[in-house]
Amino acid sequence: MTDDQPGNTGPDEPAGSEDPGVLRRPVTDTDARRASRVWWDVDADNYQAEHGAFLGDLDFVWCPEGVREADARLLGKLAGRRILEVGCGAAAAARWLATQGAQAVAVDLSAGMLRHARQAADRTGVRVPLVQADALALPFGDAAFDTACTAFGAIPFVADSAAVMREVHRVLRPGGRWVFSVTHPMRWIFLDDPGEGGLRAVHSYFDRSPYVEQDATGTPTYVEQHRTLGDRIRELVDAGFRLTDLVEPEWPAGHEGVWGQWSPLRGRLFPGTAIFVAEKPAP
Template sequence: MSEPAEALRRPAAPRETVRANRSWWDDEAAGYYQEHGAFLGDADLVWGPEGLREADARLLGDLAGRRVLEIGAGAGQGSRWVRLQGAKVVASDLSAGMIRQGGAVNDGLAPDHRAPFVQCDGRELPFAAGSFDVIFTAYGVIPFVADPAVVLEEAARVLRPGGRFVFSTTHPIRWAFRDDPGPGGLTATYSYFDRTPYVEQDSDRLATYVEHHRTMGELVRQITDAGLRLVDLIEPEWPDGHEQTWGGWSPLRGRLIPGTAIFVCSLTPDGAA
């Protein structure tokens, strides 16, 4: 994909956001896999650029025999890992390009390592109420929608009572800093309370990529408003020996500023917080 004509902070409505991000991920799927595939693994669940893996964190609980849904699954790396733990898993993503990339990865693996895919918007899940024991997303959906409360409500709807929903996203404090892995990214430049989205747009001012910001308090309130209970909040530290830079994430910044927030939630038995 060519460079955007402009990157700025401006409003972006839900429909514009969906259109832009579906197109961006369709175009970038193969390149994204080529750039980050080795770090993510073909059958592994990595919660963020810090490298925290579910094999170590165990945030999803016991997966054997569980019905599991991944939203914003990308090429399905996390879903394949979940399947290898004995779960019945479905990988879903908005992007047809990402699903094609996931299918290409599946083709190179043994049948019991593959993940089945469904294309859908995380804001409109095509599943019946109470269909899943566990739902998760690692940097999928939540940063890329204008209305994350709708995603949380949908997750709660298709989750069984007592089920678990775990999602990771850009740590809200990172929005106060430039997306710069070097010293330029260590000075707060923007207001943490400014919710204006980050938008890349073309010469016709049509959005080609959008990310949205919510404060920590807003995300917690949206979790509880959806009928979910916040069980834990993980802010992974940058580990010693991890020297890989990923966009604005780097050892320099990661040892000073949290980059990822992981929200571990459960659906209360009566569906109310």
């Protein structure tokens, strides 16, 4: 899980909420990108203060359920591989990959999160190239990487996530692997509540309207997108990938932590995270 790990993650308010600042409505791709850049710049310090200890400075955690790449091995071989972390946040995953012998590069839209990445590099002495860039326009040549990954980075926050899939496909070499985690789509049926209030279905699974927080002028300040499982698979296939696995982590015994809407109560009943594993077929 990178530091673009879920913040608000999903619909906080029921349909018909009286809060004019929280709603579900269409937004343009430009508005979504602007909101994400500003939100993560402003929220970077609070986010790290709240979640930094769980994420670590040198670790690769895929999700609030605590799945670690050291155990799951979803990326395959690491040593000697050029690996791109998209939506890296404070880049803990990229630094961990570097300790495993990978040539890791970390990309994020937010200067605030990359500031935390530089601070963590100073603390650990492990440094990877940090690039401020948009996932919709990766500043790398074709077939530049062996592997690409993100844990809750970029994909939930862009209107055209299919374009992200195409960009990742472009920068991967044939045979390369693309692994990403997102909030499990079925969570969008429920309120963003870790308690019993989050066990009641209130939204249609098929409503793709994004979750939007906006200011008094109606300008989006936080935007998160919903896609169904089928949507995600079609995005991958249409971009040229082959889906090889879909991991739905179970809530582990003894894990009593709460992260936003993730909790033992909900986690033991239905999945909170979906991890997609895909490959760019070799000719």
